[in-house]
């Protein structure tokens with residue numbers, strides 16, 4: 123499965139301009155028949171404009187999702203559509219979207235762990251559903267958003283449901299870039315799965331972002347890594363036999379004794 127990650131900058135509070143950028147980027151970087159799956163970062167339509175998010179949050183059936191469906195269909199690629207702010211009643215959710223290459227909705231995930239350091243709980247509502255794997259081309263996959271990476275239990279749950287790859291749209295800051303890299307490798311090693319992250323670059327409200335989107339294999343080897351501050355495209359072919367092989371070589375799932383912990 124050929125994966126393409128778009129490590130992008132985000133214009134704060136201008137969904138229309140960000141949608142245009144993503145459309146242009148597809149035109150220049152995605153070739154039908156060559157790429158199977160494209161990954162975008164967290165909150166790519168608005169950036170982290172939390173106090174004003176109520177102005178930009180979209181309805182559940184929204185323009186950004188419609189655009190991703192159109193792109194998926196015309197380029198013949200699955201899209202891990204990063205996340206966008208979605209308003210439902212009084213709630214605003216940080217919602218990740220998965221669209222198939224047929225242009226159909228596959229799965230959505232509302233960020234469960236809200237970031238206290240950013241005062242997120244004052245502006246966003248946490249997800250209310252149990253995490254589930256989704257399937258593309260017969261492969262089970264999981265998705266989490268940014269801060270969720272710090273909670274190994276959510277990722278272990280996805281692995282136990284059969285996920286062979288984990289996607290992480292993010293706006294992870296440069297101040298904690300060391301954690302970002304190590305935690306991804308740790309999650310890949312402990313769950314013996316591919317980990318594919320897409321982090322934004324640039325800065326907003328005096329926060330500089332870490333970039334360094336990564337593709338890590340089930341052995342924990344980093345196959346590709348973006349720079350800190352450039353818009354970049356990461357591309358790698360994922361071979362899911364590697365997941366089976368690593369799980370045979372070091373059979374941690376057979377050695378678990380959950381009745382004792």
Ligand SMILES: O=C(O)CCC(=O)C(=O)O
Pocket residue numbers: 237267268269270272292293294295298
């Ligand atoms: O956990 C961190 O250090 C960063 C988390 C974050 O910025 C986010 O979830 O958007």
